[in-house]
Amino acid sequence: MHASPITPPARWLYSALVIAYLSLWLLLRIAEQPYWILPFGLRLGVLLITPPRVWPWLLGGELLVAAGHHYSNGTPWDILARTYLPEPLLMMACVYIGRRFGIRSSMDHPEIAVKLLLLTVLTVIVATIGSALLGPPTTAHAAVPWFDRIAPFTRAMLGSYIGSLLVVPALIMAFGTPASHAELKALLRHSLILLMPCLLILATLMTLPPPLPQFARVLSLAPVLFFAFSHGWRGACLTLILSSLDIALAGLFGTGSEVNATSQLFLAVTGTGALMLGTASDALRHSGQQVAEQNHRLASANQQLDQLARELRHAARGNLHSEERQRRYLAAELHDELGQNLTAIQTHVQLARFRLQQAGLQDIGAAIHGILGQMRKSLHHVLNNLHPAVLDEFGLYRALADGPIRELLQVAHVAYLPELQGDPDALDDEARVALYRIAQESATNTVKHARASVFRLTLRVRRHGPAIVAILDIRDNGIGLPPEGSRQGRGLQGMHDRVTAIGGRFRLYPGGDGAHIRVLLRSGPDPDLDALPAVDARQRILRQPM
Numbered sequence: 218m219h220a221s222p223i224t225p226p227a228r229w230l231y232s233a234l235v236i237a238y239l240s241l242w243l244l245l246r247i248a249e250q251p252y253w254i255l256p257f258g259l260r261l262g263v264l265l266i267t268p269p270r271v272w273p274w275l276l277g278g279e280l281l282v283a284a285g286h287h288y289s290n291g292t293p294w295d296i297l298a299r300t301y302l303p304e305p306l307l308m309m310a311c312v313y314i315g316r317r318f319g320i321r322s323s324m325d326h327p328e329i330a331v332k333l334l335l336l337t338v339l340t341v342i343v344a345t346i347g348s349a350l351l352g353p354p355t356t357a358h359a360a361v362p363w364f365d366r367i368a369p370f371t372r373a374m375l376g377s378y379i380g381s382l383l384v385v386p387a388l389i390m391a392f393g394t395p396a397s398h399a400e401l402k403a404l405l406r407h408s409l410i411l412l413m414p415c416l417l418i419l420a421t422l423m424t425l426p427p428p429l430p431q432f433a434r435v436l437s438l439a440p441v442l443f444f445a446f447s448h449g450w451r452g453a454c455l456t457l458i459l460s461s462l463d464i465a466l467a468g469l470f471g472t473g474s475e476v477n478a479t480s481q482l483f484l485a486v487t488g489t490g491a492l493m494l495g496t497a498s499d500a501l502r503h504s505g506q507q508v509a510e511q512n513h514r515l516a517s518a519n520q521q522l523d524q525l526a527r528e529l530r531h532a533a534r535g536n537l538h539s540e541e542r543q544r545r546y547l548a549a550e551l552h553d554e555l556g557q558n559l560t561a562i563q564t565h566v567q568l569a570r571f572r573l574q575q576a577g578l579q580d581i582g583a584a585i586h587g588i589l590g591q592m593r594k595s596l597h598h599v600l601n602n603l604h605p606a607v608l609d610e611f612g613l614y615r616a617l618a619d620g621p622i623r624e625l626l627q628v629a630h631v632a633y634l635p636e637l638q639g640d641p642d643a644l645d646d647e648a649r650v651a652l653y654r655i656a657q658e659s660a661t662n663t664v665k666h667a668r669a670s671v672f673r674l675t676l677r678v679r680r681h682g683p684a685i686v687a688i689l690d691i692r693d694n695g696i697g698l699p700p701e702g703s704r705q706g707r708g709l710q711g712m713h714d715r716v717t718a719i720g721g722r723f724r725l726y727p728g729g730d731g732a733h734i735r736v737l738l739r740s741g742p743d744p745d746l747d748a749l750p751a752v753d754a755r756q757r758i759l760r761q762p763m
Contacts, residue, residue, distance in 0.1 A: 639678025667695025
């Protein structure tokens with residue numbers, strides 16, 4: 218596949234890029250210090266952020282500048298090529314291989330930053346060693362033993378690495394992942410307020426006699442670490458550049474211009490640590506923001522679920538109110554219409570008894586009278602199931618203690634042991650109806666399924682803060698509830714739905730002898746589950762001696 222030719226606009230763009238790069242490259246060569254080699258870092262940063270098709274243009278521009286610089290000296294072309302070609306070619310090879318392995322020019326994550334720093338170290342080592350081996354030998358170097366060349370060689374390697382630490386993150390911040398307006402504004406504001414006064418003090422200390430310059434040089438790295446922690450890798454990059462500029466100016470005008478491999482190594486280690494601390498701080502801050510956003514979304518979802526739960530509870534309460542109204546209406550209609558008709562029939566049968574006796578049909582009259590009595594009992598049972606009129610007539614406690622529940626259990630020869638405490642009139646109507654319905658359904662289940670001999674009902678009404686709390690505990694000594702997972706009747710589910718609809722709590726205890734049901738209701742204008750007492754408190758109340 219043939220590469221497409223470069224269009225004229227692309228040539229102008231590449232030419233402008235090469236001119237800008239060479240201008241900055243020459244400027245950094247003038248500002249080069251014994252501590253760092255800034256042109257090396259500039260070349261590495263440009264190779265990282267530009268596509269490989271631009272690299273030949275950059276290399277050609279550097280060769281032209283180098284040729285013009287050495288033209289007046291009469292340097293041969295072969296010596297010039299061996300002097301300038303090895304380092305950029307080796308750097309291009311290292312960066313190209315790093316890109317093939319997925320290394321990107323980014324500092325947004327600690328793992329990415331570590332890979333980038335490792336690529337920088339590898340590039341510095343390969344380029345420095347390769348330039349020394351492939352470069353032209355000199356008489357001075359040939360006369361010096363190899364072990365005497367280790368210190369200058371080490372200083373050159375550390376200088377290239379420090380120059381990369383100063384320039385590469387700055388290029389990434391400018392062209393790769395620029396800071397937001399708010400982050401840049403906060404960074405500049407804190408730099409003017411905190412960093413500049415600190416650097417001025419340190420620069421003054423560096424101009425004083427030893428050992429203050431050495432102490433100030435070490436102390437100047439403290440702002441770098443502080444800004445790395447507070448502003449991430451961008452803060453570390455900016456303060457590292459300003460601190461290095463402070464050291465350079467102090468070296469020009471003071472007495473602390475001596476440089477050795479130890480001080481360079483200290484700068485390299487501290488700069489690397491500051492950048493890593495900055496990337497870790499950014500990652501931690503980003504994770505915190507993500508967690509905060511996730512918590513906000515979860516809080517919003519919880520609010521929506523709470524709102525939905527309240528709406529469902531209000532809808533269920535409305536359904537219960539509608540059901541109770543329908544029950545009241547049906548009970549009243551059956552009582553008024555069917556009950557009166559039965560009474561009229563019984564009256565006519567009583568009046569016709571003498572005539573039936575004369576006709577020898579007294580047995581038919583007695584049978585009709587018995588059927589009517591049974592129909593009246595069935596009607597009474599249906600009316601009581603539709604709406605417990607005993608609640609309206611005698612109240613909750615009287616209905617539980619002496620009403621149809623006792624009659625039902627006595628007929629089934631089940632001992633009924635009620636215990637009732639508190640003021641039932643404090644409860645609202647729906648709470649009283651719900652408690653009675655649950656007790657009625659439980660007694661019916663005990664008679665039909667439990668084969669029990671004792672039915673115990675405990676109801677206590679207590680004031681809990683501004684609300685009235687009713688605690689209903691029902692137990693029998695029968696065969697217990699069906700095993701978990703088996704099909705249960707609609708009675709238990711109906712009790713649970715009724716309690717939940719009015720904001721209460723319903724719990725079954727399948728273990729032990731017999732069935733055990735516990736209900737907790739809060740009577741108020743808007744019952745809420747969160748306003749109910751804790752489970753332990755309920756158990757302490759219900760376990761009081763009976």
